[in-house]
Amino acid sequence: MKLHIVHIYPNEMNTYGDRGNLLVLKKRAEWHGLESVIHYYHAGDAFPKQADIVLGGGGEDRAQDAIQGDILRIGDKLHALVAAGVPMLMVCGTYQLFGKRFITHEGREIKGIGIFDVETFGGDKRLIGNAAVETADFGTLYGFENHSGRTRLGAAQQPLGTVIRGNGNNGEDKTEGARTHNAIGTYLHGPLLPNNPKLADSLLILARPELTDTLSAAYDDLAERSRANARTRKY
Amino acid sequence: MRRTVGTLLGKSVAGAVRLRGKSGGQALPGLVVETLVPGYLGVMLRQLPQGVVIITGTNGKTTTTKMVVELLLAHGMRVLTNPTGSNLTRGIISSVSQQAKRGGRLPFDIAVFELDEAYARQFTDVVKPRFVLGLNASRDQLDRFGEVDVVARLVSETMLAATDGIIVNADDKRLSAAVSSADVPIAYFGVAPQLLTYFPRDDELVAVDGPEPTLEAADVPLGVELLAFEDDQATYRMAGQELKARLQVTGQHNFQNAAGALALVRAVLPDVDPTELLEALAAVQPAFGRGQEYTLLNGSKLQLNLVKNPASFRQGLASYVQKGTSLMIAINDRVADSRDMSWLWDIDFTSLAGRTVMLTTGSRAVDMALRLQYDDIPVGSVEPDIEKALTAFARLPGDKVIFASYTAMLRLHALLEKNAGKDL
Numbered sequence: 001m002k003l004h005i006v007h008i009y010p011n012e013m014n015t016y017g018d019r020g021n022l023l024v025l026k027k028r029a030e031w032h033g034l035e036s037v038i039h040y041y042h043a044g045d046a047f048p049k050q051a052d053i054v055l056g057g058g059g060e061d062r063a064q065d066a067i068q069g070d071i072l073r074i075g076d077k078l079h080a081l082v083a084a085g086v087p088m089l090m091v092c093g094t095y096q097l098f099g100k101r102f103i104t105h106e107g108r109e110i111k112g113i114g115i116f117d118v119e120t121f122g123g124d125k126r127l128i129g130n131a132a133v134e135t136a137d138f139g140t141l142y143g144f145e146n147h148s149g150r151t152r153l154g155a156a157q158q159p160l161g162t163v164i165r166g167n168g169n170n171g172e173d174k175t176e177g178a179r180t181h182n183a184i185g186t187y188l189h190g191p192l193l194p195n196n197p198k199l200a201d202s203l204l205i206l207a208r209p210e211l212t213d214t215l216s217a218a219y220d221d222l223a224e225r226s227r228a229n230a231r232t233r234k235y
Numbered sequence: 236m237r238r239t240v241g242t243l244l245g246k247s248v249a250g251a252v253r254l255r256g257k258s259g260g261q262a263l264p265g266l267v268v269e270t271l272v273p274g275y276l277g278v279m280l281r282q283l284p285q286g287v288v289i290i291t292g293t294n295g296k297t298t299t300t301k302m303v304v305e306l307l308l309a310h311g312m313r314v315l316t317n318p319t320g321s322n323l324t325r326g327i328i329s330s331v332s333q334q335a336k337r338g339g340r341l342p343f344d345i346a347v348f349e350l351d352e353a354y355a356r357q358f359t360d361v362v363k364p365r366f367v368l369g370l371n372a373s374r375d376q377l378d379r380f381g382e383v384d385v386v387a388r389l390v391s392e393t394m395l396a397a398t399d400g401i402i403v404n405a406d407d408k409r410l411s412a413a414v415s416s417a418d419v420p421i422a423y424f425g426v427a428p429q430l431l432t433y434f435p436r437d438d439e440l441v442a443v444d445g446p447e448p449t450l451e452a453a454d455v456p457l458g459v460e461l462l463a464f465e466d467d468q469a470t471y472r473m474a475g476q477e478l479k480a481r482l483q484v485t486g487q488h489n490f491q492n493a494a495g496a497l498a499l500v501r502a503v504l505p506d507v508d509p510t511e512l513l514e515a516l517a518a519v520q521p522a523f524g525r526g527q528e529y530t531l532l533n534g535s536k537l538q539l540n541l542v543k544n545p546a547s548f549r550q551g552l553a554s555y556v557q558k559g560t561s562l563m564i565a566i567n568d569r570v571a572d573s574r575d576m577s578w579l580w581d582i583d584f585t586s587l588a589g590r591t592v593m594l595t596t597g598s599r600a601v602d603m604a605l606r607l608q609y610d611d612i613p614v615g616s617v618e619p620d621i622e623k624a625l626t627a628f629a630r631l632p633g634d635k636v637i638f639a640s641y642t643a644m645l646r647l648h649a650l651l652e653k654n655a656g657k658d659l
Contacts, residue, residue: 010443017578018577019443020577023609060383190577226601
């Protein structure tokens with residue numbers, strides 16, 4: 001049975017190499033012996049009937065404005081998929097739109113679809129740099145953050161993890177990202193999945209429970225070396 | 236008064252820096268003069284009878300500047316320019332004070348400066364340029380600029396500061412639209428419609444299926460148009476004539492840059508004979524680390540290519556990877572390279588299918604190899620030490636190409652300049 005990966009708004013939300021996440025899932029699925037079908041979802045399209053994993057990337061403010069109306073249109077569909085346990089990875093701009101609202105620096109409110117109980121406020125200084133986050137289910141995540149939004153979690157919202165280096169959601173409360181069922185929101189680019197194969201495989205296994213985490217270590221020799229470098233990087 | 240004081244100060248600081256044998260001496264004299272003699276750069280450059288010309292944009296600044304300078308020199312002008320790599324205001328102040336006479340006179344007709352997108356905008360507050368050439372705006376150093384729109388805005392604002400004319404890439408719609416209502420003359424350069432597919436704009440670079448990228452031709456009259464290219468030969472339309480030249484600076488992106496250089500030189504020298512311009516263009520050699528070729532001890536050729544961002548890496552892969560060439564990729568992550576490696580994932584390496592990249596090197600050698608792993612391109616070995624990697628690479632038989640990020644290129648350039656013909 002093929003794995004259907006839906007990548008939402010690939011032409012708008014693609015600024016920081018997040019298409020790498022798609023490439024990693026596709027290739028790792030292949031290594032697990034699973035053929036995948038990529039569905040690019042563009043504003044105005046019918047949402048793909050089969051969606052085993054949903055991915056979204058970060059984009060520029062202008063791009064985020066351009067897709068905002070459309071994401072509200074498909075909000076119910078995305079909520080239903082999350083409730084059904086479909087794994088999702090939403091990075092940066094799409095993470096913000098998966099929240100309840102984004103209040104721009106000028107005070108304008110951009111409504112999100114509220115899968116995560118989070119609110120984001122525009123900041124004046126961008127938070128940029130190498131980051132590391134400790135998570136319960138996926139180990140330490142290494143990535144690169146580049147965002148001006150400050151995201152605050154609602155009281156009951158579970159974060160993705162705890163910041164051990166960098167700024168995370170807002171530079172203050174040490175939380176990074178959000179998780180609701182199997183949907184993950186995060187500010188980590190890099191892109192995220194190449195350096196975090198455990199997270200990549202977890203998304204695949206959540207989508208296809210019959211898969212087991214049995215890839216030979218040789219596949220991840222380079223990723224492990226890259227992670228070792230990230231652990232000790234001084235800047 | 237400021238002219239003399241600033242010049243002497245700049246010269247003495249530069250002298251002291253040289254005496255102490257310090258490297259990186261380009262910025263310090265500029266910093267001292269900038270602090271102690273405010274307004275120095277403005278009064279100095281206002282002496283120039285033909286004023287100041289600025290070249291800016293994400294990719295192609297250094298090569299295009301070299302072309303413009305050499306075309307103007309070939310037509311008898313005395314040209315002041317900034318040394319490669321010091322494209323920030325301080326480097327320019329240093330360069331001006333060192334090239335001025337002790338009394339503060341600048342013995343040049345015109346200044347042609349390559350300026351970084353952010354500094355170009357600041358520079359126009361100090362000196363109003365006569366002409367500005369805007370090459371392109373594309374994703375680059377996003378850990379520094381944040382967004383591509385920011386880069387486009389900076390380049391556009393610099394162009395709009397020109398007093399006598401703007402030269403803009405008609406095929407970069409973000410830039411050409413931003414200046415369309417300027418109140419100075421605009422000279423457009425561009426490529427023929429059938430070539431547009433070789434020059435994707437930033438948004439097209441990463442587009443996937445769905446709506447087709449709009450490859451519509453520019454709807455403005457082109458002053459200089461790249462009509463065709465093959466190997467080292469490029470054909471341009473200019474002043475109603477079709478002209479061919481064999482260039483030593485090759486690569487499709489450089490043929491496009493040359494169209495910008497030609498358009499700028501025609502704005503500065505409106506009466507120049509286009510045929511003579513093309514002859515001078517054919518004589519231009521590649522700039523520092525931008526396609527420079529070295530002959531190694533074993534007789535093979537090695538070409539060093541700077542790659543800064545997805546657009547330039549993509550152009551490099553399309554232009555310089557020939558059948559049988561051995562490849563090495565050198566990626567560092569200092570600020571000038573980009574701390575963030577995400578740019579490597581916006582490049583499609585599948586055009587290398589069937590090859591092995593012989594070595595990856597630099598502080599991000601492992602990350603580069605990891606990127607290639609996901610496009611199924613095997614890597615011979617991962618050697619973060621650039622000097623060791625170059626030694627191993629140079630011993631391979633056959634012709635070679637290196638793609639290198641900025642500071643990796645600087646290191647390789649230094650090693651090759653010193654030892655290319657010897658045992659590396």
